[in-house]
Amino acid sequence: MNGFKFLLKFSYRNLLRSPKRTIILILSLSLGTGFIIWDLNFANSGSKEVMKEFLAQYAGEYHITHKEYYKLDNKKEFNNFKIITDDEIQDKNLITFSTRRVTAPIFVSGEKKTLGVLLTGLETEKETKLTTLARAVTVGNFLNPLNEKEIVLGKRLANRIEVNVGDEVAVIGQALDGSVANELMRVVGLIDFGGGDLEESLAFTQIKSAQELLVMTPDQYHQRVDFNMKDETVPKIEGLAVTIWTDILPEIGVSVKFVDNFTWLVSIIIVMVISLGLSNSLMITFLEREQEFQCLNIIGAKTTWVTVSLMIEVFLLGTIAIMLGTLLGHISTTYFHHYPFNIQFFTGGKPIIMGGMIIQPLVRIYPVLEYYWKVPVMIYLFLLTTMIYPLIRVIRRSKNAI
Amino acid sequence: MQFELINVDKIYQASEENKIFGAKNINLKISEGDFMALVGPSGSGKTTILNLIAGLILPSQGSLKHGGSDITSFSLEERTKHRLDYMGFIFQDYQLLPILTAFENIEFPLQLKGFTKKEIDERVHWALKQVGLENMGHRFPKQLSGGQQQRVSIARAIAGRPQLILADEPTANLDSKTAQEIIELFKKLNQEFKLTFIFSTHDQRLIDQVKTVMYVKDGQISETRTHHA
Numbered sequence: 001m002n003g004f005k006f007l008l009k010f011s012y013r014n015l016l017r018s019p020k021r022t023i024i025l026i027l028s029l030s031l032g033t034g035f036i037i038w039d040l041n042f043a044n045s046g047s048k049e050v051m052k053e054f055l056a057q058y059a060g061e062y063h064i065t066h067k068e069y070y071k072l073d074n075k076k077e078f079n080n081f082k083i084i085t086d087d088e089i090q091d092k093n094l095i096t097f098s099t100r101r102v103t104a105p106i107f108v109s110g111e112k113k114t115l116g117v118l119l120t121g122l123e124t125e126k127e128t129k130l131t132t133l134a135r136a137v138t139v140g141n142f143l144n145p146l147n148e149k150e151i152v153l154g155k156r157l158a159n160r161i162e163v164n165v166g167d168e169v170a171v172i173g174q175a176l177d178g179s180v181a182n183e184l185m186r187v188v189g190l191i192d193f194g195g196g197d198l199e200e201s202l203a204f205t206q207i208k209s210a211q212e213l214l215v216m217t218p219d220q221y222h223q224r225v226d227f228n229m230k231d232e233t234v235p236k237i238e239g240l241a242v243t244i245w246t247d248i249l250p251e252i253g254v255s256v257k258f259v260d261n262f263t264w265l266v267s268i269i270i271v272m273v274i275s276l277g278l279s280n281s282l283m284i285t286f287l288e289r290e291q292e293f294q295c296l297n298i299i300g301a302k303t304t305w306v307t308v309s310l311m312i313e314v315f316l317l318g319t320i321a322i323m324l325g326t327l328l329g330h331i332s333t334t335y336f337h338h339y340p341f342n343i344q345f346f347t348g349g350k351p352i353i354m355g356g357m358i359i360q361p362l363v364r365i366y367p368v369l370e371y372y373w374k375v376p377v378m379i380y381l382f383l384l385t386t387m388i389y390p391l392i393r394v395i396r397r398s399k400n401a402i
Numbered sequence: 403m404q405f406e407l408i409n410v411d412k413i414y415q416a417s418e419e420n421k422i423f424g425a426k427n428i429n430l431k432i433s434e435g436d437f438m439a440l441v442g443p444s445g446s447g448k449t450t451i452l453n454l455i456a457g458l459i460l461p462s463q464g465s466l467k468h469g470g471s472d473i474t475s476f477s478l479e480e481r482t483k484h485r486l487d488y489m490g491f492i493f494q495d496y497q498l499l500p501i502l503t504a505f506e507n508i509e510f511p512l513q514l515k516g517f518t519k520k521e522i523d524e525r526v527h528w529a530l531k532q533v534g535l536e537n538m539g540h541r542f543p544k545q546l547s548g549g550q551q552q553r554v555s556i557a558r559a560i561a562g563r564p565q566l567i568l569a570d571e572p573t574a575n576l577d578s579k580t581a582q583e584i585i586e587l588f589k590k591l592n593q594e595f596k597l598t599f600i601f602s603t604h605d606q607r608l609i610d611q612v613k614t615v616m617y618v619k620d621g622q623i624s625e626t627r628t629h630h631a
Contacts, residue, residue, distance in 0.1 A: 002513070002518065002519055002522075003513050003514075003516060006509070006510075006513040009506075010501070010502070013501035013502065014501055016501065017500070017501050291497075292497075292499065295493070295497040296499075297482060298456070298458060298485065298491055299485070299486070299490075299491050299510070299511050299558070300482055300483070300485050300486025300487075300511050300514050300515075301482070301486075301510075301514055302479050302482050302483070303478075303479070303482075304479075305514065
């Protein structure tokens with residue numbers, strides 16, 4: 001124990017041998033650690049906030065549907081004849097934070113032009129509470145729950161078919177009984193998704209109007225869309241399909257995954273660059289002390305003792321830097337938790353469009369516990385790797401004569 | 403226990419044809435209480451002989467013995483331990499660790515030997531007293547003069563009461579007065595505690611004080627003279 005204490009003291013004192021160099025090494029490593037922790041927290045929270053914003057606007061966390069509503073291998077395609085009712089959902093809690101939707105591929109005609117779009121029948125009142133869709137209406141109003149046969153069109157769609165708020169449009173589709181469905185609806189609002197593709201392909205009406213159009217009973221619908229998924233796990237409902245948003249919008253799920261993985265990759269590259277610099281500094285430090293190592297060997301210090309003392313030295317340096325870096329990372333994370341970060345900073349103030357919808361989130365950065373041990377472990381591993389070559393040099397060259 | 407070099411050659415071979423004898427046919431016995439010097443010009447082989455005695459290098463031929471043990475059969479780590487257990491070293495440029503105080507520098511080999519804290523305290527204080535630096539244990543090497551640093555180096559070498567102390571040009575970096583004091587210190591340690599010293603030196607004052615002088619030329623001990631006190 002006494003010997004180990006001396007070894008610790010020896011290693012610690014070696015850190016003070018060249019204080020400026022030690023401080024620079026500790027600062028570079030701690031700044032790197034702090035940045036990586038902040039960056040990972042930011043990327044994680046950023047992805048979550050963007051997704052939360054995006055999903056809350058319209059898409060929802062998951063859809064409860066008939067088992068054959070979405071095509072198994074391509075959720076972009078659906079079978080509109082497959083409907084469900086609330087009687088099929090045993091857990092009534094699932095109904096609280098979800099809203100029913102009726103979907104209908106239709107043609108919508110203005111006075112001069114006709115286009116094919118997806119008409120969605122909404123539970124207007126609940127939709128306003130659960131989603132931010134109503135906020136995207138920039139011209140006119142959102143659907144009035146007390147009215148019927150109103151329609152809200154995407155801005156680009158309205159331009160294409162040359163209609164405006166107050167105009168009537170003809171809606172033509174196929175009812176579930178096989179008959180031709182047609183209805184006149186009044187345009188009450190235009191929705192602005194930032195000019196995205198969805199602006200040209202979506203239209204919304206009251207659920208009752210959509211049900212009547214498709215000859216459905218009031219309890220029948222296509223989707224129950226949930227906005228309150230807990231622990232990122234979807235419920236299992238016997239006899240029905242529960243489809244998570246990443247399956248419905250795989251391209252967006254992949255983008256989020258890409259951002260997460262890319263952030264880790266950047267973190268690893270940062271650590272590698274710091275490690276190379278550190279390795280070089282350690283090499284210089286060790287080589288400067290080569291004669292001293294030889295002397296230690298002559299007076300009786302085994303190579304193992306010298307090696308362990310150097311490893312402890314680097315470990316102490318790393319531990320101080322990692323502790324400081326973790327603190328820095330946490331402080332910066334906490335700051336941006338209290339003062340959310342506007343990610344439009346990265347786009348020069350322009351809105352971010354995702355999945356055809358406009359996103360304007362303020363990112364509140366949340367600390368993720370796993371980063372607080374994963375990042376230090378990663379840095380310790382790199383430190384260990386960093387030491388190998390300088391140590392081999394020391395071991396090779398410390399066995400020498402007077 | 404005696405240290406013995408028997409028919410030792412050390413050949414540095416640059417190529418098949420180009421062989422350089424660092425030491426040639428060395429026969430040397432070092433007994434307890436010896437106070438001897440290897441003397442010769444630079445490159446004559448003095449330091450090679452010191453290195454051979456210390457087991458820092460191995461002979462190309464012949465054997466190195468300590469008591470009944472053949473040091474040439476030891477592994478590198480065993481030779482390091484052998485040095486730690488039986489030898490002390492004094493260097494021309496002191497070789498103190500700048501990050502440790504005088505006390506801690508002396509403590510260093512004792513820690514490696516595994517002494518208890520109490521034993522270490524006793525031995526370090528004893529060594530500091532012998533070299534006349536009782537009150538300077540807390541100072542770092544840079545806070546000491548050259549002569550004081552060499553005294554700490556001597557204290558480090560004697561603290562473990564080794565059977566043999568090897569000193570490579572111990573007075574070369576010191577001024578005349580300090581060198582004389584250090585030589586007196588060596589003499590005192592040899593006479594009072596029967597510590598065995600072998601020096602490699604050019605310093606005539608030291609040569610005059612040792613009991614045995616071995617003149618080294620071209621790797622060979624060409625002449626041995628014994629002074630009688």
